[in-house]
Amino acid sequence: MESWPWPSGGAWLLVAARALLQLLRADLRLGRPLLAALTLLAALDWLCQRLLPPLAALAVLAATGWIVLSRLARRQRLPVATRxxxxxxxxxxxxxxxxxxxxxxxxxxxxxxxxxxxxxxxxxxxxxxxxxxxxxxxxxxxxxxxxxxxxxxxxxxxxxxxxxxxxxxxxxxxxxxxxxxxxxxxxxxxxxxxxxxxxxxxxxxxxxxxxxxxxxxxxxxxxxxxxxxxxxxxxxxxxxxxxxxxxxxxxxxxxxxxxxxxxxxxxxxxxxxxxxxxxxxxxxxxxxxxxxxxxxxxxxxxxxxxxxxxxxxxxxxxxxxxxxxxxxxxxxxxxxxxxxxxxxxxxxxxxxxLPEGLRRRFLQSFFISPYVPRALRPGQPGLTSARDVAQDPGPKPGPSPTAQ
Structure with missing residues (x-):
C-alpha cells in the first residue's frame, strides 16, 4: 500500500490541528456535516495527488480544509441583553x-x-x-x-x-x-x-x-x-x-x-x-x-x-x-x-x-439576453456601422438634442 507523500500528510496534519482546536473551543460539533466534509477532503486529496505537483497539492488541500472548517464553525454570538x-x-x-x-x-x-x-x-x-x-x-x-x-x-x-x-x-x-x-x-x-x-x-x-x-x-x-x-x-x-x-x-x-x-x-x-x-x-x-x-x-x-x-x-x-x-x-x-x-x-x-467577454455573456444569459436595437438591425434605415462612424467622425446636420 502506497504511503501518502509528505505534503499531503502535512495538509492533513494542519486540518486535524484546526479541527481539534475548534472542537476544544466548542466551535465545532462531531456529526454528519463534519464527516461529509472530511469525505470530500479525502476525495480532493486523491485527485490532487494524481493531477498536481506535491507542493500545489499541499496548498490546495490545506486551503480547502481551512475554508471548510471555517464554514462549519459555530460562530460565537454576543448576548442580546438590552441592545x-x-x-x-x-x-x-x-x-x-x-x-x-x-x-x-x-x-x-x-x-x-x-x-x-x-x-x-x-x-x-x-x-x-x-x-x-x-x-x-x-x-x-x-x-x-x-x-x-x-x-x-x-x-x-x-x-x-x-x-x-x-x-x-x-x-x-x-x-x-x-x-x-x-x-x-x-x-x-x-x-x-x-x-x-x-x-x-x-x-x-x-x-x-x-x-x-x-x-x-x-x-x-x-x-x-x-x-x-x-x-x-x-x-x-x-x-x-x-x-x-x-x-x-x-x-x-x-x-x-x-x-x-x-x-x-x-x-x-x-x-x-x-x-x-x-x-x-x-x-x-x-x-x-x-x-x-x-x-x-x-x-x-x-x-x-x-x-x-x-x-x-x-x-x-x-x-x-x-x-x-x-x-x-x-x-x-x-x-x-x-x-x-x-x-x-x-x-x-x-x-x-474569467475574461471580460465571458463575464459579459454570463450576465446577459443569467439576467437579460441580448436583443438588437432597431437601428442596428440589417435593412433598417439609419443603420450606422462602426466603420461608418470611423470614416465620418464629424457631427451630422440637424438639431442638437441638447438644444431643445
Missing part, C-alpha cells in the same frame, strides 16, 4: 422580516416605515412586542430624518444604540443607461446613497459610544454591470464603497461594518408586477422620439419581459438574508461581506477570474 437597533425600510421585504426576527430575539427595535398605516406596519404592530417602535420616515425628506435621529437619541439614552441596519432602498426603472432619465439616477442616489449616508452620519456618535454595528443591504448589481440596472447598480456601488471607507475609519472606535449582497429574493417589491408594467409604460411615454426610433419599442418590451422572467425565479425564503443581518449584528467577529442566496459564489468567481 437597541434601528432598521430602515420595514414596510416590507428584508426590513419587515428582520424587524420581526430581532424583536423575537429580544432586541429593542426601532423600525422606520414610509407609512404608519401600511400593511407591513400594521403587521409589525400586531405581531411584535411593545419594545418595537414604528417611526415614519422618507429618506428623501430631511425633516423626517432629523425627527427619527432625535427620537433615536432620546429613546436609547439609557441603553445606547447597538446597531443600524441600512435596509431602505429602491429600484425605479429597468432600461439601458441611455434610456434611463437622469432623474432616475438622482432618485436612486437620493435614497440608496445619500439617505443611507445621512442616517449613518447622524447615528455615528451613538454607535461610536457603544462600539456597535453598521449593517447595510447593498446588491451584486453594485459589483457587476448587470444589463439595464445602471441607475440602481451605480447607487449600490457608491454605498458599498462608502461602507468600506467607514469600516476602515471606524476601526479604532471598535465599530464593525458589514455589507449584505443578497441574491434575488421574492420581496413584495419584486412580486408587484403591476408597478414594473406601469414604469415601462412611463418610460415609453416619456422617451425622446430619437431614442425610441433608435432602440425600438420591441427592444424595451423585450427588456421588461426578460426582467420579469428573472424576478419570477426569485428565492421565496427571505431567511438567509435575515440570518446574515442578524449574524452581522451579533457575531463576535462579523464578516465584512455576506452573500446570502444560491449561485452568488459562481457569479462572483466568473466576474473576478
Amino acid at each position: 437597541a437597533v434601528l432598521i430602515t425600510g420595514c414596510d416590507s421585504g428584508f426590513g419587515k422580516a428582520t424587524a420581526k426576527n430581532l424583536d423575537a430575539l429580544g432586541f429593542t427595535v426601532l423600525a422606520t416605515v414610509l407609512d404608519l398605516n401600511s400593511p407591513g406596519a400594521l403587521e409589525l404592530r400586531a405581531c411584535c412586542s411593545p419594545r418595537l417602535k414604528l417611526l415614519q420616515m422618507d429618506l428623501t425628506k430631511p425633516a423626517d430624518i432629523s425627527r427619527v435621529l432625535e427620537f433615536t437619541k432620546a429613546h436609547t439614552a439609557s441603553t445606547g444604540l447597538w446597531g443600524l441596519v441600512n435596509n431602505a432602498g429602491q429600484n425605479i426603472l429597468v432600461g439601458d443607461a441611455e434610456l434611463s432619465p437622469v432623474s432616475t439616477f438622482r432618485s436612486c442616489m437620493e435614497v440608496n446613497f445619500f439617505g443611507t449616508l445621512e442616517m449613518t452620519k447622524g447615528l455615528l456618535p451613538l454607535l461610536r459610544h457603544s462600539s456597535g454595528r453598521i449593517v447595510t443591504v447593498s446588491s451584486p448589481a453594485g459589483d457587476m454591470p448587470f444589463p439595464c440596472l445602471a441607475a440602481y447598480g451605480t447607487s449600490k456601488a457608491a454605498v458599498a464603497l462608502l461602507m468600506d471607507t467607514f469600516s476602515c475609519e471606524l476601526l479604532p472606535w471598535g465599530v464593525k461594518v458589514s455589507v449584505i449582497q443578497p441574491a434575488c429574493f421574492k420581496t413584495e417589491a419584486v412580486k408587484d408586477m403591476d408597478q414594473w408594467e406601469e414604469r415601462k409604460q412611463q418610460l415609453l411615454a416619456n422617451l425622446p422620439r430619437e431614442l425610441l426610433q433608435a432602440y425600438g419599442e420591441d427592444y424595451i418590451e423585450h427588456l421588461n419581459g426578460q426582467f420579469l422572467h428573472c424576478l419570477s425565479q426569485a428565492l421565496p425564503d427571505l431567511s438567509p438574508v435575515v440570518d446574515a443581518i442578524t449574524d452581522a449584528l451579533l457575531a463576535a467577529q462579523p464578516r465584512r461581506r455576506y452573500y446570502p442566496g444560491h449561485g452568488l459564489g459562481l457569479m462572483y468567481f466568473i466576474h473576478y477570474y
Whole structure:
C-alpha cells in the first residue's frame, strides 16, 4: 500500500490541528456535516495527488480544509441583553422580516416605515412586542430624518444604540443607461446613497459610544454591470464603497461594518408586477422620439419581459438574508461581506477570474439576453456601422438634442 507523500500528510496534519482546536473551543460539533466534509477532503486529496505537483497539492488541500472548517464553525454570538437597533425600510421585504426576527430575539427595535398605516406596519404592530417602535420616515425628506435621529437619541439614552441596519432602498426603472432619465439616477442616489449616508452620519456618535454595528443591504448589481440596472447598480456601488471607507475609519472606535449582497429574493417589491408594467409604460411615454426610433419599442418590451422572467425565479425564503443581518449584528467577529442566496459564489468567481467577454455573456444569459436595437438591425434605415462612424467622425446636420 502506497504511503501518502509528505505534503499531503502535512495538509492533513494542519486540518486535524484546526479541527481539534475548534472542537476544544466548542466551535465545532462531531456529526454528519463534519464527516461529509472530511469525505470530500479525502476525495480532493486523491485527485490532487494524481493531477498536481506535491507542493500545489499541499496548498490546495490545506486551503480547502481551512475554508471548510471555517464554514462549519459555530460562530460565537454576543448576548442580546438590552441592545437597541434601528432598521430602515420595514414596510416590507428584508426590513419587515428582520424587524420581526430581532424583536423575537429580544432586541429593542426601532423600525422606520414610509407609512404608519401600511400593511407591513400594521403587521409589525400586531405581531411584535411593545419594545418595537414604528417611526415614519422618507429618506428623501430631511425633516423626517432629523425627527427619527432625535427620537433615536432620546429613546436609547439609557441603553445606547447597538446597531443600524441600512435596509431602505429602491429600484425605479429597468432600461439601458441611455434610456434611463437622469432623474432616475438622482432618485436612486437620493435614497440608496445619500439617505443611507445621512442616517449613518447622524447615528455615528451613538454607535461610536457603544462600539456597535453598521449593517447595510447593498446588491451584486453594485459589483457587476448587470444589463439595464445602471441607475440602481451605480447607487449600490457608491454605498458599498462608502461602507468600506467607514469600516476602515471606524476601526479604532471598535465599530464593525458589514455589507449584505443578497441574491434575488421574492420581496413584495419584486412580486408587484403591476408597478414594473406601469414604469415601462412611463418610460415609453416619456422617451425622446430619437431614442425610441433608435432602440425600438420591441427592444424595451423585450427588456421588461426578460426582467420579469428573472424576478419570477426569485428565492421565496427571505431567511438567509435575515440570518446574515442578524449574524452581522451579533457575531463576535462579523464578516465584512455576506452573500446570502444560491449561485452568488459562481457569479462572483466568473466576474473576478474569467475574461471580460465571458463575464459579459454570463450576465446577459443569467439576467437579460441580448436583443438588437432597431437601428442596428440589417435593412433598417439609419443603420450606422462602426466603420461608418470611423470614416465620418464629424457631427451630422440637424438639431442638437441638447438644444431643445
